Amino acid sequence: MRDVAVVSFAQTKNVRRENRRNEVEMLIPVVQEAVEKSGIPKQEIGFYCSGSSDYLAGQSFSFVMAVDSLGAWPPIAESHVEMDGAWALYEAWIKIQCGEADSALIFSFGRSSPGMIRETLTLQLDPYTLAPLGADPVCLAALQARALLESSDYSEREMAEVAARSRADAKSNPYAQLTGDFDVDELLAEPYFVSPLRKHDCPPISDGATAMVIAADDVARNASKRPAWIRGIDHRVESHQLGLRDLAQSTSTALAGEKAGAVDIDVAELHAPFSHQELILRDALKLGDGVKINPSGGALAANSVMVAGLTRIGEAANAIWNGNARRALGHATSGPCLQQNLVCVLEGE
Amino acid sequence: MAEHCAVIGVGQTKHDAKRIDVSQFGLVREAAERALEDAGLTYADIDAVVIGKAPDMFEGVMMPELMLADSLGAAGKPMLRVHTAGSVGGSTAIVAASLIQAGVHDRVLTVTYEKQSESNAMWALSVKVPFQQGMVAGAGGYFAPLIRAYMKRSGAPEDTGIRVALKDRLNALKNPYAHLKLPDIDFDQIANSPMLWDPIRYLETCPSSDGACAMVLVNSSAAKKAPKKPAWIHATAMRTEPTMFSGRDQVNPQAGQDCARVLYKKAGISDPRKEIDCCEIYVPFSWFEPMWMENLHFAPESEGWKMTYEGATALDGDLPVNMSGGVLSSNPIGASGMLRFAEVANQIRGEAGEHQVDGAKKGFGHAYGGGSQFFSMWIVGDQPL
Numbered sequence: 166m167r168d169v170a171v172v173s174f175a176q177t178k179n180v181r182r183e184n185r186r187n188e189v190e191m192l193i194p195v196v197q198e199a200v201e202k203s204g205i206p207k208q209e210i211g212f213y214c215s216g217s218s219d220y221l222a223g224q225s226f227s228f229v230m231a232v233d234s235l236g237a238w239p240p241i242a243e244s245h246v247e248m249d250g251a252w253a254l255y256e257a258w259i260k261i262q263c264g265e266a267d268s269a270l271i272f273s274f275g276r277s278s279p280g281m282i283r284e285t286l287t288l289q290l291d292p293y294t295l296a297p298l299g300a301d302p303v304c305l306a307a308l309q310a311r312a313l314l315e316s317s318d319y320s321e322r323e324m325a326e327v328a329a330r331s332r333a334d335a336k337s338n339p340y341a342q343l344t345g346d347f348d349v350d351e352l353l354a355e356p357y358f359v360s361p362l363r364k365h366d367c368p369p370i371s372d373g374a375t376a377m378v379i380a381a382d383d384v385a386r387n388a389s390k391r392p393a394w395i396r397g398i399d400h401r402v403e404s405h406q407l408g409l410r411d412l413a414q415s416t417s418t419a420l421a422g423e424k425a426g427a428v429d430i431d432v433a434e435l436h437a438p439f440s441h442q443e444l445i446l447r448d449a450l451k452l453g454d455g456v457k458i459n460p461s462g463g464a465l466a467a468n469s470v471m472v473a474g475l476t477r478i479g480e481a482a483n484a485i486w487n488g489n490a491r492r493a494l495g496h497a498t499s500g501p502c503l504q505q506n507l508v509c510v511l512e513g514e
Numbered sequence: 515m516a517e518h519c520a521v522i523g524v525g526q527t528k529h530d531a532k533r534i535d536v537s538q539f540g541l542v543r544e545a546a547e548r549a550l551e552d553a554g555l556t557y558a559d560i561d562a563v564v565i566g567k568a569p570d571m572f573e574g575v576m577m578p579e580l581m582l583a584d585s586l587g588a589a590g591k592p593m594l595r596v597h598t599a600g601s602v603g604g605s606t607a608i609v610a611a612s613l614i615q616a617g618v619h620d621r622v623l624t625v626t627y628e629k630q631s632e633s634n635a636m637w638a639l640s641v642k643v644p645f646q647q648g649m650v651a652g653a654g655g656y657f658a659p660l661i662r663a664y665m666k667r668s669g670a671p672e673d674t675g676i677r678v679a680l681k682d683r684l685n686a687l688k689n690p691y692a693h694l695k696l697p698d699i700d701f702d703q704i705a706n707s708p709m710l711w712d713p714i715r716y717l718e719t720c721p722s723s724d725g726a727c728a729m730v731l732v733n734s735s736a737a738k739k740a741p742k743k744p745a746w747i748h749a750t751a752m753r754t755e756p757t758m759f760s761g762r763d764q765v766n767p768q769a770g771q772d773c774a775r776v777l778y779k780k781a782g783i784s785d786p787r788k789e790i791d792c793c794e795i796y797v798p799f800s801w802f803e804p805m806w807m808e809n810l811h812f813a814p815e816s817e818g819w820k821m822t823y824e825g826a827t828a829l830d831g832d833l834p835v836n837m838s839g840g841v842l843s844s845n846p847i848g849a850s851g852m853l854r855f856a857e858v859a860n861q862i863r864g865e866a867g868e869h870q871v872d873g874a875k876k877g878f879g880h881a882y883g884g885g886s887q888f889f890s891m892w893i894v895g896d897q898p899l
Contacts, residue, residue: 166617213754219597220576224643225569226599229884233756240769243754243888244605247570247577247597256594256609262616264516291581292574293537402593405581420590500580505593 169261170385170392171511172268173202174479176375179342179467182278183372188222191374192234192274199270203378204388207236210378211266213243214257216250216273217471220285231274242266249273250375250475251400251436251497251507257379258398267384274374275471282370282470290501291405302501303367305407307359309502310441312412314361317444321361324440325352328365328465331440335462342467343369368438373469375476393482393493393511397425400497400507407502418449418496418506425508431490432457434477436498438464445503446496460484474498478509485513518898519614520737520744521859523553523730529693529844532631533724538573539585542627545726545849546586549623552865553730554741557587560730561619566596566606566626567848568883571638573629586625600796600883601752602626603851604890607729607879608750611892614733615747621736627726628846635722635847653798654719656885658711661801663765665713668804670819672713675800676704677822679718679842682797685829686839688868693723693844718800718842725846727853734898745859745894748876749780752890764886770809773889778811781893786878787812790893792834792861792871793827794854795880798841803827807835810880810891829869837861837869851881851890859894 175198177183177191200207213235219227228245235241242265246252250273257269277285283301290296300308313319329349335341347365358364379385385392401417401424404410433456437443443458443465452458459465461480464473474497481495492512499505525548527533533541542565550556563586565579575581579595582588598605603626610624636652664670683699686692696703699717707717737744753773755762762768774786783789795810797803804818812833813821821827827835836842838857841850858877860866875896882889 218577219569219571222643224641225571225638226884228597229599229757229887232754232887233758235756237754237756238759238761238768240753240755240767240772242752243598244596244609244752245598247579247595252594256596256612259609259612259616259618262516262618263612265612285576288574288576289580295581296575400592401590402580402583402588404584404589406584409584417590499577504580504583 167262167381168394169258169379169381170394171377171482172380172385172389172392173199173378174482175199175202176340176476176479177373178340179371179373179469181342181370183276188274188276189230189234192231192272195374195376196234196272199376199378205268205378205380210268210270211242212257212260212269213241214253214269214271216246216248216253216475217275218247220288221275221277221470223280249471249497249499251478254377254475254478255398255400255507258395261381268378268380270376270378271475272376273472273475275469276372277370277470278372303359303362305501306439307362309412310361313441313445316413319444321353322349323444324366325349327440327443328352331459331462331465334460335466338461340467341462342371344462344466362439366440368464368468371467371469373467373472375472375479377475377479391486391513393485393513395509396512397510399424402505405504412502413445415445415449415503415506418446418508421506421508422450425510427494427508427510429492430456430494431492432460432481432484433494434459434461434463434480435496436464436474436477438468440465442503481511485511517615517617518734519611519731519747521729521894522732522737522740522744523549524856524860525549525552526691526727526853526856527725528691529723529725529846531721531723538578538629539582541629541724541726542582542625543585545728546623546625549728549730552742555621555730560587560621560623562592562613562622563588564594564596564606564610564622564624566602567628568600568602569638571633572635573632586623598883599888600847601851601881601888601890602883603849603853604855604879604881605752607852607855608752608890608892610731611747611750614731621730621732623728623730625726625728626849626852628848629724630722631724654711654714657799658714660764661713661799664801664805667765668816668819670804674804674819674822675718676701678800678803679704681828682836682840682842685837685869686843689838692839694721714799720798720841720845723844723846725844725849727849727856729856743863745862746898748893748895748899749777750892751777755887757885757887765805766809767886769887770882770889773891774810777891777893781899787833790876790878791874792837792858793878794836794838794858796841796851796854796882797836798845800842803835834871837866837871854881855879855892862894862896
C-alpha cells in the first residue's frame with residue numbers, strides 16, 4: 166500500500182439558505198483554496214472525484230456543471246459518486262493505490278434549501294415497502310433513538326448533553342451554522358419534536374461545499390509540513406430493511422473501524438446527524454472517555470447533506486494539523502439510521 | 515498497476531421497453547446472478563459491490579443503491595455507487611477494476627442498470643433549473659446539430675447513418691438479449707422512417723430500455739480458478755472536459771481523443787486499427803459510429819465514414835464495431851456503457867455466441883456521457899499484459 170495523506174482541506178461556511186450562489190459558484194473558492202493550501206500545482210493533480218446527489222439539486226446530472234468549477238482544460242481524469250464526498254475520497258485513495266495518480270482533489274456539495282429535505286430523503290427508501298409509509302428521516306431516527314433508549318442505559322439526558330457539547334464546541338468553528346451555549350436541563354424541558362427526539366437532537370438544515378487534496382508518498386511530504394497520513398480507510402453497508410437490523414447498534418461502523426485500525430484515537434469526528442447516533446457510533450468504535458469527540462461541533466452544528474461526511478475527515482485532518490491529535494478518526498454515514506458507514510484513520514508524522 | 519484484473523463472469527438481462535415482470539431488485543439480480551453463475555461463484559464469494567446508474571430521477575428513487583444492498587448480497591461489505599452521466603456503465607467497471615488493481619479486494623461484483631419505464635427519461639432530463647441552460651430537447655435534440663456539423667466537416671455521404679443503423683440492427687438479431695429486434699429490417703425502412711431530429715431518423719436512434727448488466731472482476735489468483743476463460747484488463751482510462759467552455763469541439767472532443775491516447779499508451783498499442791480486433795462503442799445515434807472512429811484514432815479526421823461505407827465495421831469486417839447491436843438496439847442508460855465493456859470482454863472470452871468475432875484477442879470498450887464531456891474506456895485481452 167502506498168502512503169497517502171490529506172494535505173489540504175477547505176469548506177464554505179454552512180448556512181441555512183445559500184441564495185446568492187449556485188453550486189459551481191460555491192465550489193470555485195473552496196476548490197481554489199484547497200489547491201493553494203495543498204502546495205501542489207493544479208496542473209499536477211492527477212485525479213478528481215466528487216460526491217453529490219441529483220435529488221438535492223432537483224436536477225438530473227447536477228454534478229456535470231460542478232465540473233466547471235475545476236477549470237478542466239486540458240481534460241482531466243475525473244469521476245463522481247452519488248454518495249457523500251467521503252466515498253469520493255475512498256475512490257480517489259483507491260486510484261492512488263493503483264498507481265494511476267500521485268495526488269487527487271476531492272470535492273462535494275449539497276444545498277438542502279431549494280427543496281424540503283425531510284421529504285426528499287424519504288425518496289431514499291425502498292419504494293415498494295418503505296417509502297409508501299411516509300416515514301421521513303426524523304421519524305426513522307426517532308425509532309432508532311427509542312430502540313437505543315430501551316435497550317441500553319442511555320437516557321434523553323445523555324442525548325441532550327451531546328447536543329449541548331456539540332453546539333458549544335462549534336462556537337470556535339467559523340464554518341458551523343448552529344452554535345451557542347445551551348443548558349441541558351432547559352433543553353430537556355422542551356417539548357418533543359418527534360418522540361423521543363427534541364429539536365436539539367436533530368441537525369440543522371444546511372447548504373455547503375468542501376474540497377480536499379490528498380497526495381502520495383513524497384508528493385505529500387514535499388507539499389505539506391504535516392501531512393495527515395491515511396493509516397486506514399474502510400466502509401461497509403448494512404441491510405436497508407430496518408426490521409432486519411438492530412438499530413441500537415452500528416455493526417457496519419464497528420466492522421469498518423476494525424478494518425481501518427481505529428485504535429489509539431485522540432480525536433474522533435463522527436458524522437452523527439442525530440444526538441443518539443453519536444452514542445451508537447462511540448460504542449461501535451469503542452471510543453473511550455479519553456477521546457475528544459467532534460471538536461468542530463459535528464453534524465449537529467452543520468449538516469450539509471453529501472458534504473458533512475467528507476467534512477468530518479477534513480476536520481480530523483485539521484486536528485492533526487493544529488496539533489490537537491496524533492491519531493484522528495473521521496467517520497461518514499449515509500442512508501436511513503446509519504445504514505452505510507465509512508471510517509478513516511489519520512495520523513501525523 | 516499493482517495487480518492484474520480479469521473479467522471472469524458476465525451477465526445481462528433481456529432488455530425491453532418495460533420489464534414489468536421484475537422490480538428494480540429483480541432486474542439487478544437477473545444480471546448479477548447470471549454473472550456469478552458464469553464465474554462459478556456465489557454472492558458469499560464477493561468482497562465488494564460497485565453499482566452504477568444514470569440519474570436517480572429515471573426511477574424516482576434517491577440513491578437506490580442503498581435499497582439494493584440486500585438484493586446484491588452487499589450487507590456487511592463495502593458498496594460504492596458511481597454516477598458519471600452516460601459514461602457511468604464504463605466508469606463503474608473501471609472503479610470496480612481499480613479495487614482489484616489496488617490490491618484491496620480479490621473478487622468484486624459490479625452491476626449497472628436502468629429501469630426507464632419506472633419514470634420518464636425525457637421528463638427527468640428536462641427539469642428547468644433557474645439560471646442554468648435548459649435541456650428541454652432531450653438527447654436527440656442536443657446531438658443532432660453536432661451530427662450536422664460532422665456531415666459538413668467530413669463531406670460524408672448522407673446515407674452513412676442509415677448504413678450504420680442497418681448494420682447494428684442486423685447484428686442485434688444475433689443477440690438474444692437485445693431489446694430492439696427488427697427481423698425484416700432493410701435500408702429503405704430506415705431511410706423512410708420519420709425524421710425525429712434532423713438528420714436523425716427514428717430508426718437511427720436508440721430505444722429507451724429497462725435492463726441491467728453485471729460483471730465479476732477478480733485478481734490473478736482468482737482468475738486462475740475461473741471455470742471459463744478470463745478476459746484480462748490491459749488498460750482503463752477516464753477523461754472529462756468542462757461543459758461551458760468556448761474552446762470545446764463537441765464534434766471531436768478533446769477529452770475523448772486524450773482518453774483514447776492514454777489508453778493505447780497504457781496498453782502498449784501503437785496502431786489501434788491493426789492491433790485491436792473488435793470494438794463495442796457507445797453509439798446512441800447512428801452517426802456517432804464514424805464520429806467516434808475518428809475521435810478514437812481508428813480513422814483519420816473526416817474519414818471515419820469510410821470505415822462504415824467499406825464495411826470495415828461490419829461483423830465480418832477488419833474492425834467489427836458493435837457486434838451486439840450496440841446502444842442502437844438496447845439502451846438501459848446506466849448499463850449501456852457497461853454492456854459495451856462486458857460485450858467486448860465476452861468476445862475475448864469466446865462467449866459472444868452468434869455475434870462472436872472469430873479469434874478476437876484484443877477488444878475495445880467505450881462509453882461517453884453528458885454532452886460528450888465524459889469518457890470511459892478499456893482494452894481487454896486474452897492474456898495478461
